[in-house]
Amino acid sequence: xxxxxxxxxxxxxxxxxxxxxxxxxxxxxxxxxxxxxxxxxxxxxxxxxxxxxxxxxxxxxxxxxxxxxxxxxxxxxxxxxxxxxxxxxxxxxxxxxxxxxxxxxxxxxxxxxxxxxxxxxxxxxxxxxxxxxxxxxxxxxxxxxxxxxxxxxxxxxxxxxxxxxxxxxxxxxxxxxxxxxxxxxxxxxxxxxxxxxxxxxxxxxxxxxxxxxxxxxxxxxxxxxxxxxxxxxxxxxxxxxxxxxxxxxxxxxxxxxxxxxxxxxxxxxxxxxxxxxxxxxxxxxxxxxxxxxxxxxxxxxxxxxxxxxxxxxxxxxxxxxxxxxxxxxxxxxxxxxxxxxxxxxxxxxxxxxxxxxxxxxxxxxxxxxxxxxxxxxxxxxxxxxxxxxxxxxxxxxxxxxxxxxxxxxxxxxxxxxxxxxxxxxxxxxxxxxxxxxxxxxxxxxxxxxxxxxxx
Numbered sequence: 314x315x316x317x318x319x320x321x322x323x324x325x326x327x328x329x330x331x332x333x334x335x336x337x338x339x340x341x342x343x344x345x346x347x348x349x350x351x352x353x354x355x356x357x358x359x360x361x362x363x364x365x366x367x368x369x370x371x372x373x374x375x376x377x378x379x380x381x382x383x384x385x386x387x388x389x390x391x392x393x394x395x396x397x398x399x400x401x402x403x404x405x406x407x408x409x410x411x412x413x414x415x416x417x418x419x420x421x422x423x424x425x426x427x428x429x430x431x432x433x434x435x436x437x438x439x440x441x442x443x444x445x446x447x448x449x450x451x452x453x454x455x456x457x458x459x460x461x462x463x464x465x466x467x468x469x470x471x472x473x474x475x476x477x478x479x480x481x482x483x484x485x486x487x488x489x490x491x492x493x494x495x496x497x498x499x500x501x502x503x504x505x506x507x508x509x510x511x512x513x514x515x516x517x518x519x520x521x522x523x524x525x526x527x528x529x530x531x532x533x534x535x536x537x538x539x540x541x542x543x544x545x546x547x548x549x550x551x552x553x554x555x556x557x558x559x560x561x562x563x564x565x566x567x568x569x570x571x572x573x574x575x576x577x578x579x580x581x582x583x584x585x586x587x588x589x590x591x592x593x594x595x596x597x598x599x600x601x602x603x604x605x606x607x608x609x610x611x612x613x614x615x616x617x618x619x620x621x622x623x624x625x626x627x628x629x630x631x632x633x634x635x636x637x638x639x640x641x642x643x644x645x646x647x648x649x650x651x652x653x654x655x656x657x658x659x660x661x662x663x664x665x666x667x668x669x670x671x672x673x674x675x676x677x678x679x680x681x682x683x684x685x686x687x688x689x690x691x692x693x694x695x696x697x698x699x700x701x702x703x704x705x706x707x708x709x710x711x712x713x714x715x716x717x718x719x720x721x722x723x724x725x726x727x728x729x730x731x732x733x734x735x736x737x738x739x740x741x742x743x744x745x746x747x748x749x750x751x752x753x754x755x756x757x758x759x760x761x762x763x764x765x766x767x768x
Contacts, residue, residue: 347435349426350384355488356439357382360446363477363486371538372454379411379449382442384422391419409441411448413458418445433502436495440474440502447473447541461545464519468529468549471521472541475533482534496741501728503527510565510718511556522553524720528755531748550755552701554717566716567654570646572708574600577658579706580713581665584696588758592672595665601639613639627733629660631667633679638664644733648726655719656726659693666692676768687749688765690727694753695761697723723750 347355361378368376385391387406391399394412399405399419409420420426420441429437447470451458458466481489482496500523507523508516520526528549533541556562568576575597582594601613605626612625616634629640638661648656666689670678677685703714727743727750736742753761 349422349430349435349438352430352435352438353382353384353426353442356442359481359486359489360439360443360477363480364446364450367476367538368450368453371542374453377416377453379416379418379446381417383417383419385419386421386423392417409445411445411452413448413452416449416452418442418449420445429502429505432505433498434492434495436491436499437502439489440478440499443474443477444470446477447471456545462515462519462548463517464514464521464525464551464553465544465548467520468525468551469541469544471526471529472533472544473538475530475535476538476541477533478530479534479537494741496744497728497731499530500527500724500743500747503530504721504725507721508553510721511562512553512717513555514551514553519553521551522718522721523724524552525549527724527747528552528751531744531751535748552720556717561716565653566718567649570649570654573649573654573657574661575708576706576713577661578665579708580658580700580704581662581696583704583706584699585665585669588695589669589673592669595638595668599637601637602642603639604643605641606643613637615639627730629664629730631664631671633671636668638668640664648729652725652729653718653722655715655722656729659697659723659726660730662693662696663689666690666696673762675762675766683745684765684767687745688761690746690749691753691761691765692758693723694750694755695758696753697750698754698757720754 365376365378368374381392383389383391385401385405387401389401391401391405392412392415393399394417395414399412401421404410405419405421406423407421407425409418409425411418420438426438426441429441448466450473451466451469456466478496478499480486481491503523503526506520507526508520510522512519512522514521514525521529529541529544532549556566578595578597578600585592586594603612603625605612605622605628609622612620612622613632614620614635615630615632625639625641627641627644629638629645631638640661645657645660648660667678667685669675669692670685670689675685675688676682697715697720700713701715703712705711706713724747727746731743731746749761749765752764
């Protein structure tokens with residue numbers, strides 16, 4: 314959405330926009346973690362058991378087990394795949410795949426899975442294996458991959474993986490268990506496993522951007538394997554897009570930092586002026602900026618009450634009493650520098666949605682209930698869909714739309730914000746927020762209140 318201006322800081326007089334902290338679960342007692350080998354064996358056994366029961370219901374025929382699961386390293390002898398020799402160095406390193414026809418799964422046990430465990434926890438290898446099993450299901454369902462777009466083949470496998478993960482979260486697996494935050498870490502893993510930003514969805518190796526992959530995964534998680542089966546006849550919307558120019562690629566599609574807040578406010582006022590014309594637009598003078606590391610005197614008061622300095626740190630919030638949005642400028646500057654403009658825009662938009670909810674008397678806003686927070690994320694998703702189609706900006710005197718990777722930036726912003734506020738390490742709240750955001754994005758603004766406006 315924005316073009317990057319190196320060294321620029323976000324510095325418009327704007328009020329913090331932050332979701333009120335959600336009650337945090339107590340940290341779970343540390344538990345001994347199983348070895349990678351044990352983790353893989355448990356996952357393989359449970360995924361196999363799941364599909365042994367699910368496949369006949371889905372496709373009307375008996376499930377044939379995967380012949381072999383191979384933990385590969387530099388010296389592992391790997392069977393030929395469809396009569397083609399397989400080299401660890403050329404095809405397996407940093408990878409995992411299912412061999413169609415020859416019926417085996419191979420994964421890099423030397424680098425890929427250990428790195429995933431290190432960065433995303435012990436559930437990450439199970440996620441990779443569940444995806445490869447999705448391809449095994451396609452093999453048994455006689456999916457003709459040469460006739461289907463590669464990205465749909467991969468997204469259906471993500472969907473099938475999500476359907477199995479739901480079994481685990483529902484406590485139906487006797488061997489695979491979740492640790493607190495595993496679903497949020499799975500979302501973070503998809504940011505690593507996505508296609509490079511600016512890739513073409515038509516590429517023969519396309520797997521999807523993180524938003525596409527999360528959408529497919531959560532579809533299976535929410536609706537089960539039957540929702541994955543029709544992916545080729547009724548494909549999900551694919552949001553992955555290429556950069557349209559070298560300039561866009563060079564900037565990552567980012568606006569200059571100083572324009573991000575004014576343009577975002579323009580787009581929000583434009584959107585809500587259409588869907589909620591009774592709600593007055595917010596001008597940038599209702600957005601206040603401060604530094605959590607600066608003097609106490611520059612911290613904004615809300616409702617005439619001085620708030621403890623720690624409550625301002627890494628924060629963006631809406632002050633109900635005084636009708637302003639406030640944000641910690643150093644924090645949003647870091648979001649801009651490390652994630653990009655739409656990461657900042659997403660956090661501002663979610664807070665602006667809280668302002669809209671307050672005007673609507675949306676249940677739970679004053680108490681910052683989970684439903685109210687998710688409702689604001691649903692509104693934000695619907696706004697993002699409108700930006701995708703193009704919305705006018707008075708600041709730029711032009712129409713603004715999403716750049717490649719912007720929806721991935723939204724995921725990253727939710728992860729970063731909840732981590733900075735100390736939430737996502739304890740509960741899977743980012744996962745819930747992304748589900749709500751997706752609902753707004755795909756089902757529209759009108760779907761949000763019926764789903765979340767409950768006392």
